[in-house]
Amino acid sequence: MTGPNRPEAHTAAPRFATDIVTFYHPEFWGLESAGDFRDWAVENPERFWERVLDALTEAGVTGIELTFAPGDIDSVLRAFGDAPSFRRDLAARGLSVVSAFIASSECPDWRHGTNLPAIVADAERRAAFLTEVGAEVLVAGLPMRATFGTRPPFFVDAAYMTRMADIAHAVGEAVAQHGVRLAFHTESNSTLWYERDIDLFMVLTDPRYVWLCPDSCHIALGGGDPVAVARRHSQRIALAHWKDAVKPIDVELTIDETVFAQQQPYMTELGKGIVDFKGWADEMSRTPGAAIVLIELDEAPDPVAALRAGITVAQEARATRA
Known part of the structure; x- marks a missing residue:
């Protein structure tokens, strides 16, 4: 999009955020092992969050995205008691929640859509929590594809996407009542992965109720162009x-x-791979989400160093963007 219809770029410096999976x-x-970590974190939510929040402060990151266990809403409630207490603790450190991610394994199944009341109720519970902590974005994903060659085959066709759009509308309208936007994440090997998937889902959904959370890595892993998306x-x-x-x-x-472990070898730290972050930064500056740069580093051995390096890459990309 060019000319007078192209959105204006936002030039103000953004806040930096990260997904809690960075610390896994x-x-x-x-x-x-990963199993040892999960068991320990579930048993020690207070110690888990104390170290994560200290590391965020050390890295210079001020925003967090809650995710699947152990960095989820339920863990927060076990550690802090309630959402207002969590918000106060974060504020004392100069931190805040920007979003929460709904893991498909931890919510009612969207595949068939026969349990819509449960799906909506689960999303409303999360949205109510986000409102209490001062966040405005609930991130969801569409169900995973089936392994290629599976019989009977599972097709991501117009009929399937129409069902997903119907569910997304119901959920998006419900969380909007809490002042929360529902944004869909472009996960590898999911039914919202390829550029074609994203375009089809977007055209079938109402922009007032359904938003997008593109992931530059996952789009590239599907052979797509994150900047073009x-x-x-x-x-x-x-x-x-x-x-x-x-x-x-x-x-x-x-x-x-x-499958998520199988994807890991294809991912890397910011600036070490194939994503055009100068082009990405330029496009991101023109979006409603321009105020937040959320750097995601799945399970970084040294998350503080990795986040600092990622911030540098993002800052340089913004400084030299087209």
């Missing part, structure tokens, strides 16, 4: 995940509970 590497906690849908981007990819995923992964 067992090495950061002096533990042997951001340009086409700039007016509907409520938040974005800044993340880098080594190369597109070039094999058919088995889509099961191990």
